[in-house]
Amino acid sequence: MDSLRKSLPSMNGMFTFEAAARHGNFSKAADELNVTPAAVSRMVARLEEYLDTALFVRHPGGVNLTESGQLLFDAISRGFSGIGSALREIQDRRSGIETVSLSVSTGFTTHWMMPRMAKFKEQFPAVDLRFQLVMGAVSGPVNDVDLGMRYIHGSDERHEAVFVMPEIIVPICSPDYRDSHAPQKDAKRISDTTISLSDAEPNWSSLFAPAEEGGSTNSMIFSDYAIVVQAALLGQGVSLGWLNVVAHWLRTRALVPASDHVVKTDRQCHLVRVREKPVRPIVMEVRDWLIKELNDDVEAVASLYPNLELDRQLAARR
Template sequence: MNGLRRRLPSSGSLFVFEAAARHENFTRAADELNVTQPAVSRALAALEAHLGTRLFRRGKPGARLTEDGMILKNVVVSAFSQIDNALREVESRRTGKSRVTLSVSTAFTTHWLMPRISRFQAAFPEVDLRFQLISGAVSGPLGDVDLAMRYSAPGDEQGRFVMQEAYVPVIAPGDQGAGAKGDAAPLIQLEGNEMNRFPGGEGWTRGEADSQLSFSDYSVVVQAALVGQGVAAGWLNVVAHWICEQRLLPTRDSVIVRPGRACRVIQRQDGPQVDIADQVAQWLVRELREDVIRMHELYPELGIGALLDPLSDRGDGI
């Protein structure tokens, strides 16, 4: 172990390296570690200087591992996984609870999971549920979490199929324009989306709106729609609870927009929590699919029930 300490500038450099190697992006690694991107760059440069080799090829769109970097990554990932498993087992023995970590969007956690967290706790009193929250695009590898909700391209059958990705224009009951197309209501947008339209939704290209709201986090987009600030694109796996509760309504003449991806729950295949994580994954899938069935019963004209067919993955916008 003394030899290992001499080969590293600091033990923390391995944590920085693992995050950067997993994301192949220094900015995303910095966000995960809650430090600045220059701090990550400096730490990795110091590690490379200490080892006397390049671990990354810097450039756009990100940083790619060299052959030496891949050798180190494989060993570090394996070692970290073993340490994490041991710590989880120690914690479980001490608390009597199994810790399950879920990687999901802030919007899904806020608007779908939190309203039913008491049901989860009743079903899994022995589980300590932790979160890796993603405020931007829901992507990235599983990493060291137990479960992750991700969107997959057609043909990618990794993980448990939940539903086809889809969204519809939604608005709060009684909001200005509710029950109509929503033309009179302000448009609530996620930053980075094209303004004034719902992509792929024929009939929803609008003229210049007098009032628009734009947010960087989709959870805030949904919250703004809930409190009656306008019409928003409602991703069905996120807003399913509020549609079933009729706190959000599809606008009249809504079209269902299907980008062509599938929502899936990916599961870690090793560690002491595999069995309980599998049960949690089954619960998530079952609850979401029950919401899809309920939405279909409320709005059969939208054809929401077809989203439960894993082969129904056309990204045709209708």
């Protein structure tokens, strides 16, 4: 340990490097650390000089890690994550309240998690949930959280992934919008207004191509999927409904399928954790509860709307 301590540069340099690598941008790292971008640049330069190797490739839009930089960032992330977990567990033991952190979309948090928070607190009265929210397409590392909801193909060397459900997308709208606009049964002829997520993949054009069918005359595009779903709830148009997000509203009939056309992609929704993190039983309990509640919702939606043939879509869930 003494030799390691002597070989390390300042911890301040490590914190600065980690923030710059995580953001891919010196200015954003500076905002987080409450320093100037020039100070971040100087600290990183000192670290590179100390190690006698480049850690970043600089370009006008930000920075990218070199191979050496990625090696250091991965090690630091694991170390900071372990320290954070230990500190949180110490605080939990003192307060009697356990915390579980989730990296999920704003859409999932707003439209699936929030409506059942009372049920969650009834099941887990001594658990505080903390959210790391993703506004657009769900992606990014899960180093700083206990669980992340991601569309991936399964576990890897660094991550343990538990399958939740396939990625299933249903065109959705409010009952009033459906009744007043009478969308066609063929989703490729959805009429009037479509509501889209700006960076979504897949998107309207790749799934249903309404413009090619001469159906949609207007569109609204947002960068936050929570707003997309909210606009659909308010009767503003038809949007793509990711089933793991909108299942609650379909189950309660606040939203309804705009057509019987359902798309199942080759992607799969998983709850992911970093393997290096100590396994806390409460995290596994919360994970299992989330999966059960989601599957209960989806099964209820399948019963309510048999024309969607969700049972067939879910048959290959594993």
